[in-house]
Amino acid sequence: xxxxxxxxxxxxxxxxxxxxxxxxxxxxxxxxxxxxxxxxxxxxxxxxxxxxxxxxxxxxxxxxxxxxxxxxxxxxxxxxxxxxxxxxxxxxxxxxxxxxxxxxxxxxxxxxxxxxxxxxxxxxxxxxxxxxxxxxxxxxxxxxxxxxxxxxxxxxxxxxxxxxxxxxxxxxxxxxxxxxxxxxxxxxxxxxxxxxxxxxxxxxxxxxxxxxxxxxxxxxxxxxxxxxxxxxxxxxxxxxxxxxxxxxxxxxxxxx
Amino acid sequence: xxxxxxxxxxxxxxxxxxxxxxxxxxxxxxxxxxxxxxxxxxxxxxxxxxxxxxxxxxxxxxxxxxxxxxxxxxxxxxxxxx
Numbered sequence: 001x002x003x004x005x006x007x008x009x010x011x012x013x014x015x016x017x018x019x020x021x022x023x024x025x026x027x028x029x030x031x032x033x034x035x036x037x038x039x040x041x042x043x044x045x046x047x048x049x050x051x052x053x054x055x056x057x058x059x060x061x062x063x064x065x066x067x068x069x070x071x072x073x074x075x076x077x078x079x080x081x082x083x084x085x086x087x088x089x090x091x092x093x094x095x096x097x098x099x100x101x102x103x104x105x106x107x108x109x110x111x112x113x114x115x116x117x118x119x120x121x122x123x124x125x126x127x128x129x130x131x132x133x134x135x136x137x138x139x140x141x142x143x144x145x146x147x148x149x150x151x152x153x154x155x156x157x158x159x160x161x162x163x164x165x166x167x168x169x170x171x172x173x174x175x176x177x178x179x180x181x182x183x184x185x186x187x188x189x190x191x192x193x194x195x196x197x198x199x200x201x202x203x204x205x206x207x208x209x210x211x212x213x214x215x216x217x218x219x220x221x222x223x224x225x226x227x228x229x230x231x232x233x234x235x236x237x238x239x240x241x242x243x244x245x246x247x248x249x250x251x252x253x254x255x256x
Numbered sequence: 257x258x259x260x261x262x263x264x265x266x267x268x269x270x271x272x273x274x275x276x277x278x279x280x281x282x283x284x285x286x287x288x289x290x291x292x293x294x295x296x297x298x299x300x301x302x303x304x305x306x307x308x309x310x311x312x313x314x315x316x317x318x319x320x321x322x323x324x325x326x327x328x329x330x331x332x333x334x335x336x337x338x
Contacts, residue, residue, distance in 0.1 A: 044309070052288075054281065057281055062291075062293070063281075063292040063294045063298060064291070066298050067297065067301045070302065070305045113312050114308075116308065121305070124297050124300055124301045125301070226309060226312075230312045230316065233313065233316035233317060233320065234316045237316055237319055237323055240320075240327065241323055244327050253327050253331055256324070256328065
C-alpha cells in the first residue's frame with residue numbers, strides 16, 4: 001500500500017485538483033467575492049478621484065492625459081484576460097477539467113468589454129492628441145484583432161450546442177490567437193507608430209513622475225480586482241447552470 | 257489650490273489642524289469641469305468607463321438571479337411530479 005501511495009503522489013499542488021471540483025470552486029468564489037468587491041470599490045473610487053483631481057496635468061497633453069488612467073488599465077486587463085482565457089482553455093483541453101472550460105468561457109465577455117473600453121478611450125484620447133479618432137497603426141490594429149478574437153470565442157461558445165465541443169473549439173481559437181499578445185506588446189517597437197511605448201516595465205522605473213504613475217498603479221490593481229469580481233460572477237452562474245443536476249446545487253436552490 | 261486631505265475643506269480649515277494638505281490640480285470647480293478645454297474627451301472617457309464597468313457587474317448579477325429562479329421552479333415541478 002505504501003508503495004502505491006508514493007507512486008500515486010500528484011506533482012501538482014492540492015488546490016489545483018480542488019479547483020477541478022465545481023462545488024469547491026463555487027464555495028471558494030463565494031468567499032472571495034466580497035473581498036475583491038470591497039477592494040475594487042475602494043481602489044477604483046480612490047484612484048478615479050486621484051486621477052481626475054490630484055494628478056498633475058501633462059505638460060504637453062494637458063488634461064486629456066487623464067484618460068490614461070482608464071486607457072492603460074483596461075488595455076493591460078484585456079491582454080491579461082486573454083492570456084487567462086487561453087491558459088484555462090489549454091488546461092481544459094489537456095486535463096479535461098470542466099471548471100477550466102467554464103473559466104475560459106466566462107473570460108471572453110469581460111475581456112471583450114475591456115478591449116472595447118481600451119479602444120474607445122484610445123480613440124477619444126487620440127482625437128485631441130493626434131488629431132484623429134482612429135489610425136491604422138500597428139498597436140491599434142492588433143488591439144482591434146484582440147477584440148475580434150474575443151468575439152470569435154463568444155460566437156463559438158454560443159453557436160456550438162455541445163458544451164464539450166464548444167469548449168474545445170474556443171480553446172483552440174484562443175490558443176491560436178495567443179500569437180497576437182506579443183504582437184500587441186512589441187507593435188510599438190517593431191513598427192513606426194504614433195502610439196507611445198509602455199508606461200510600466202518590469203525592469204525599469206517609469207518615465208513619469210511618481211505623482212502620475214502612482215494613481216495609475218492604483219487603477220491597474222483596482223481593474224484587476226474588478227475583473228476578479230466580474231469573472232467570478234459569471235463563473236458562478238456557469239457552474240450552477242452546468243451542474244444543475246448535481247445534488248449540492250439542488251440543495252442550494254431549495255434552501256433559498 | 258490646496259485642500260485638507262482629511263476633511264476635503266480648502267486650505268486653512270479649522271476642523272482638523274493636521275498638516276496633511278494636498279494640492280488639487282484645479283483652481284475652481286468650473287475649471288475642473290472644463291479640463292483645460294479637454295472636458296468633453298475626459299468626461300466622455302470616464303462616463304464610458306463607468307457604463308462598461310457597471311454593466312459587467314449588473315448583467316451577470318441579473319442573469320444569476322434569473323437562472324436561480326428558473327432552476328428552482330423546475331426543481332419544484334419535478335418534486336411535485338414524484
